[in-house]
Amino acid sequence: EPEVTQTPSHQVTQMGQEVILRCVPISNHLYFYWYRQILGQKVEFLVSFYNNEISEKSEIFDDQFSVERPDGSNFTLKIRSTKLEDSAMYFCASREGGSYNEQFFGPGTRLTVL
């Protein structure tokens, strides 16, 4: 069964460093998302992406964040200068299209900022 994959599973970085989290959505899906979950808290929406542009972003998704679909299969989240509070699980999701399709989530990348 097709699934969303994410790499790496765990990323440790120093504060101020740039990180890129990678996702491979399900191949025929058209809509892509990033969410994050700070330890012990609920899953929060970051950004949605469709037709090679951001369709919606939350207030968390500030200028330090960017997303890209560089090659038609990968979908990346970049954090330019990481802060301690960026430590979280980051989930990528994708959906096929239409009004009612469920979003399929990847296994997540645990980001630890030291």
Place this chain on the structure above:
Amino acid sequence: SQQGEEDPQALSIQEGENATMNCSYKTSINNLQWYRQNSGRGLVHLILIRSNEREKHSGRLRVTLDTSKKSSSLLITASRAADTASYFCATDRGDKIIFGKGTRLHILP
């Protein structure tokens, strides 16, 4: 309830018993979804119920939706140790999904 209070926030039951988790929301929706998350792991999609549906089944899962009360319930029948996880309902808000804090379900042997 999701988008607000959880009901319950945590639930412990004996293996073999049924587990019921509730969720309420505040705005109108197109659909409502339930997800499971094992500790520290990814989100597993369980079931999607559309706003014009009242009940849906998938294996041992039964989901109900009452749009007049803006509430949903997830019933897991004949629980197993492997059902121990956090369960979230999530509603659509435009193109994004809004999650609540979830119910932590613990199945006792």
